[in-house]
Amino acid sequence: MENNLPEVLAEGLRWFDDWFALEDIAFGVTAIGEPRYHYRNWNYLIEGKDSALLFDTGPGLRDIALVVASLTKKPLIVVPSHLHFDHVGNLHKFSSIAMADLPLLRALDQNGVIQENADLFLGDWENLKWPHFSVSRWLAIGSKIDLGGRTLEVLHTPGHSPDSVTLYLKPDNILLVADFIYPGALYAQVPGSNLADYLTSAEALLAHCPMFCRLFGAHGADPAPQGQRAPEMKVADVVDLQRALTRLKKEGGQPENTVINDRVSLLASKAAFAPWQSS
Numbered sequence: 668m669e670n671n672l673p674e675v676l677a678e679g680l681r682w683f684d685d686w687f688a689l690e691d692i693a694f695g696v697t698a699i700g701e702p703r704y705h706y707r708n709w710n711y712l713i714e715g716k717d718s719a720l721l722f723d724t725g726p727g728l729r730d731i732a733l734v735v736a737s738l739t740k741k742p743l744i745v746v747p748s749h750l751h752f753d754h755v756g757n758l759h760k761f762s763s764i765a766m767a768d769l770p771l772l773r774a775l776d777q778n779g780v781i782q783e784n785a786d787l788f789l790g791d792w793e794n795l796k797w798p799h800f801s802v803s804r805w806l807a808i809g810s811k812i813d814l815g816g817r818t819l820e821v822l823h824t825p826g827h828s829p830d831s832v833t834l835y836l837k838p839d840n841i842l843l844v845a846d847f848i849y850p851g852a853l854y855a856q857v858p859g860s861n862l863a864d865y866l867t868s869a870e871a872l873l874a875h876c877p878m879f880c881r882l883f884g885a886h887g888a889d890p891a892p893q894g895q896r897a898p899e900m901k902v903a904d905v906v907d908l909q910r911a912l913t914r915l916k917k918e919g920g921q922p923e924n925t926v927i928n929d930r931v932s933l934l935a936s937k938a939a940f941a942p943w944q945s946s
């Protein structure tokens with residue numbers, strides 16, 4: 668599902684081809700965008716001295732492996748932020764895949780092959796097929812991935828989905844938060860969304876990261892008057908989200924759409940509110 672608009676890139680970004688866009692967001696950290704896909708996904712390549720890590724592979728409508736191969740020759744490990752269809756496309760084409768060591772993900776492993784869970788994948792939305800793949804490394808929550816001179820901490824940040832993780836590049840003060848927060852409407856109206864978890868994750872991120880952290884989400888802005896670029900957010904946006912969720916919990920209403928600030932809103936289903944109603 669491509670959108671037909673000729674997307675323009677912000678200053679300083681470059682096209683890899685007619686689909687993938689590249690932005691250097693820090694030394695050795697490249698955002699790989701798909702601004703012509705209607706969800707405007709952004710994936711991230713992080714390089715250390717010894718190896719590299721790709722966080723998310725997009726919807727798989729094009730081959731992101733070609734982009735990665737042009738950027739690095741180092742051994743690559745691929746980590747999906749969560750299993751929604753627009754983050755795991757073509758995952759089966761990569762040989763080294765690591766996933767968060769969460770019971771609900773472990774439960775999908777059958778004889779070494781990760782099986783589809785329709786609620787975690789949602790591939791029916793766009794008629795996309797599950798990429799059966801094997802996990803070569805299970806990442807304990809709180810553990811660090813060492814790429815050689817650069818480490819990434821694995822944080823569990825459920826709310827949007829139960830399996831969502833964030834990667835923290837501490838020395839770079841960068842958080843790769845995927846679908847936790849980005850400019851536009853956050854999705855807490857999908858199966859597995861949980862606002863109690865969303866609030867807990869927001870509080871955990873705020874407690875964990877300094878105020879000057881840069882956060883990068885997985886979906887670009889629409890519209891983007893200055894051109895498409897990697898969706899960078901501020902800790903202040905997480906503060907706004909945390910305050911809005913705290914208010915929603917206190918007030919007890921169940922609005923389908925909540926304004927967080929001038930960049931972010933939150934869509935939520937009745938099911939996402941349910942944990943608060945039952946507590």
Ligand SMILES: [Zn+2]
Nearest residue numbers: 749751827846
């Ligand atoms: Zn998602």
